[in-house]
Amino acid sequence: MSRRRHVPAVLGLVAGALVAVPAPAAHAAPVQVPCSVPDLVAAINAANGSPGPDTLHLARSCTYKLTAPDPVNPGNGLPVITSKITIDGRGATIKRDERGHKVPKFRILLVGPAGDLTLTRTTISGGFATDCPAFPDPPGLACGGGISNLGRMTVTRSKFTGNTSQSDVFAQGGGIDNPGTGSISETEVTGNHVVYSGTDLGSGAAGGAIANDGPLTVTDSRLTGNTATVTADTQSFAFGAGIISFAETTVENTVINKNRAFARGGFARAAVSNGVLEPGTMKITGGSISDNTSDAPNGTAQGGGLATNALMTVSGVKISGNRAVAENGTARGGGVRLGPFGTLELTDSQITANTAEAPGGTAQGGGIDNPDGGSLKAERNKVLRNTATAKGGTAQGGGLYHAGGPEGLGTTTLKNNTVTHNRAGDGGGIFKASGVLTLNGDEVRANRPNNCSPVGTVPGCTG
Missing domain, CATH: 2.160.20 (Pectate Lyase C-like)
Structure with a gap:
């Protein structure tokens, strides 16, 4: 960051001459x-x-x-x-x-x-x-x-x-x-x-x-x-x-x-995305990310609202009504998706009514998806009424889907979040496939058909 120095004007005699500060040029x-x-x-x-x-x-x-x-x-x-x-x-x-x-x-x-x-x-x-x-x-x-x-x-x-x-x-x-x-x-x-x-x-x-x-x-x-x-x-x-x-x-x-x-037959990724070409962080504060669609028939839809594969912080944002859709393909993260190099700090936000939809395919993470080794820290968010659906296929993690990635290094750390009224084929609230996922004062309830799956994989989550 540059500095500005205010130097007082000095009027004096130097070698018998009067030194004056010149007037600024006129615009x-x-x-x-x-x-x-x-x-x-x-x-x-x-x-x-x-x-x-x-x-x-x-x-x-x-x-x-x-x-x-x-x-x-x-x-x-x-x-x-x-x-x-x-x-x-x-x-x-x-x-x-x-x-x-x-x-x-x-x-x-x-x-x-x-x-x-x-x-x-x-x-x-x-x-x-x-x-x-x-x-x-x-x-x-x-x-x-x-x-x-x-x-x-x-x-x-x-x-x-x-x-x-x-x-x-x-x-x-x-x-x-x-x-x-x-x-x-x-x-x-x-x-x-x-x-x-x-x-x-x-x-x-x-x-x-x-x-x-x-x-x-x-x-x-x-x-x-x-x-x-x-x-x-x-x-x-x-x-x-x-x-x-x-x-x-x-x-x-x-x-x-x-x-x-x-x-079609490719990768459709999020209305808001960042990559890994530079080390800079993407910071999103306030406002809304809503009703956006990532559509990849016979391909992979990765994040309807936002996706990160680098550094991202999100605070006080309404992420709602977004869709990741992949007929006969894979739909991941209707609201939010983390890639293998993604690091996301998500605070004081609402992730509501987002959908991961894959008729005949695989849908994971209606609200949030962290499947490939990314790092998610989420605090004081509301994850409500999100859906993972796949007629004739597999649908997991209505509110959140987590897996550790190929090397099992992915982490999801939750604190004081509300995960309620989400829906999926399995893991209506949270589905944990592998890796490390922890709860700390989170409310996970009223999800269908269950709150967390598989049974016993998410300490502190029952039903």
């Missing part, structure tokens, strides 16, 4: 940008070339329709942001005007490594990423349909809608991709899409709304109705339909709702 007056794409392009180019920060005021409620990419950087609709620029949209929209299929594909904005963009009161729409500026090798990746930030980015009171990142190699960040340093507040990211359209096995699409590879804070925002999809039967991963984190990420008081990951 340029805001530039009023008419409702015209050429004027907007010219204003950004002029701001990039000026020595200090610049503010652009867009025409109120104007729609700037981009019909051609930037000639210098054709992956983008507007010139790359290379200096400190504020764009105050004042209700304006910047969109790629598709006009059928006549307009080339390009994202709307790219913030370069030296750029510093503040975007406020602006809608970004219709962008379509064709490259990945932060990761150009291997070629063919696509990142950030609406905006890709390699420098610094502050977004407030804005909207990203109908943007797409699609690739036959790997795609991430349907609405926003952040390899730089970013902050998003009071912003809606809705109806964006990330798509893997290739045929190679084991690739993926990550972050329907947002993908983060650099420090990012999301506050008081809404991530709704975004999708992550992959080509059927490629054993590929569709994950983080709301947000995927590969680095330090903080999410506060944000609604993550009705996002969908779909992977």
